[in-house]
Amino acid sequence: MLIKKINELREYIRPYKANNETLGLVPTMGALHNGHLSLIKAAKEKCDRVVVSVFVNPIQFGPNEDYNKYPRTLKADYELCMKNGVDAVFSPSPEEMYGAGFILSNDNLTYVCPPYNFTDKLCGKSRVGHFDGVCTVVNKLFNIVQPDFAFFGEKDAQQLIIIKKMVKDLNIPIEIIGCPIVRETGGLALSSRNKYLSENGKKEALLLSKILQNIKKCYKQGIINVDLLKETAFSFLNNNVELEYLEIYDSDTLEEKQEADDNSRAFIACRVEGVRLIDNIKLGE
Ligand code: PAF
Numbered sequence: 001m002l003i004k005k006i007n008e009l010r011e012y013i014r015p016y017k018a019n020n021e022t023l024g025l026v027p028t029m030g031a032l033h034n035g036h037l038s039l040i041k042a043a044k045e046k047c048d049r050v051v052v053s054v055f056v057n058p059i060q061f062g063p064n065e066d067y068n069k070y071p072r073t074l075k076a077d078y079e080l081c082m083k084n085g086v087d088a089v090f091s092p093s094p095e096e097m098y099g100a101g102f103i104l105s106n107d108n109l110t111y112v113c114p115p116y117n118f119t120d121k122l123c124g125k126s127r128v129g130h131f132d133g134v135c136t137v138v139n140k141l142f143n144i145v146q147p148d149f150a151f152f153g154e155k156d157a158q159q160l161i162i163i164k165k166m167v168k169d170l171n172i173p174i175e176i177i178g179c180p181i182v183r184e185t186g187g188l189a190l191s192s193r194n195k196y197l198s199e200n201g202k203k204e205a206l207l208l209s210k211i212l213q214n215i216k217k218c219y220k221q222g223i224i225n226v227d228l229l230k231e232t233a234f235s236f237l238n239n240n241v242e243l244e245y246l247e248i249y250d251s252d253t254l255e256e257k258q259e260a261d262d263n264s265r266a267f268i269a270c271r272v273e274g275v276r277l278i279d280n281i282k283l284g285e
Contacts, residue, residue, distance in 0.1 A: 001088045002078055006097075006144050009090050013051070013146065021048035025147035027138060030054040030091075031071040031192035032080050035182040039151040040084050042179050051145050052081050054091040059098075059109070060133030071195055090145065097140060112139045112170075114162045118254055122158045122245060122267050123278065134159055135166050142174055150174050155181045155189050157265060157280045161254060181279070183209065189279045201273040204240045208268050211236050211246065212281040215266045219283040224259045229266070244269040244276070251282055 003009045016023060024047030026039045036052075043050045054077050061067035074091055081089050095101075098109065112135040118124070119131045142150065152160045160178050167176055182190045187209035188202060197205060211233045218232050226248045233246050249256055251265040262284025269278045 003090050016049050023147045024050045025145045025150045026052045029056045030077045032077045033190050035190035038182050039179050043151045049087045051088045052086050057137040060130050112136045118162050151177045154178050196275045205272045207241050208279040212266050216283050242271040
């Protein structure tokens with residue numbers, strides 16, 4: 001079932017809620033790939049009913065980012081969801097979510113703003129306001145769908161950590177389930193943005209996972225100094241890959257430490273053919 005209106009979604013979930021059936025939400029921006037399917041599978045295993053939201057959220061894109069060009073493939077996404085046992089796809093318009101003639105600014109909209117210590121680094125550094133937009137829309141989706149469980153991919157690890165923090169800080173009665181990164185053969189983490197890459201670009205992009213794998217290997221061999229671990233990346237880099245960041249932080253708090261431990265995570269962002277790609281790996285797993 002495809003639902004575009006908030007009140008229709010509320011009507012739809014009412015009998016399931018009354019029946020005490022567990023509800024899982026998989027929030028997405030569409031252009032679904034196997035990474036999303038792994039979230040759907042996890043949701044199906046854990047919940048009686050599964051709702052997938054498909055909404056390209058304007059307030060999480062910066063003015064120079066790819067909001068207009070972000071792939072929109074609702075028909076294919078809907079068919080894929082139905083084929084995979086999803087109960088309902090919720091795909092509202094921006095007007096439905098933010099009001100007719102919406103003007104998106106802090107002057108007009110109540111935002112949910114995660115703490116600075118979680119957003120002043122990694123993707124938050126170059127994408128100022130991005131996580132305010134993410135937390136705001138995720139909160140709205142939580143209030144609309146009222147799931148018991150919500151499923152997010154570990155590829156966007158900073159997003160997952162921030163959403164867990166928001167849920168804890170705001171006492172939101174929803175359990176957040178993080179699901180492992182799904183990779184192509186060769187190691188490239190699946191992302192809707194991989195569509196923008198040429199075949200050659202995809203080969204160049206393998207560098208991200210190679211750098212992360214090597215850092216993990218070095219950690220397992222006994223190197224724990226974070227600067228030394230980061231330096232191991234230099235020999236991999238070339239002119240086709242523009243490094244935005246490579247950092248090692250705590251997996252739960254995003255704190256910076258001088259010595260890595262099993263809960264440390266290496267995070268990387270690079271541009272390949274102008275496409276911004278991110279990846280991460282937990283060192284202790
Ligand atoms: O990860 C995404 O696709 C988006 O950031 C999310 C969580 C659906 C919010 O728009």
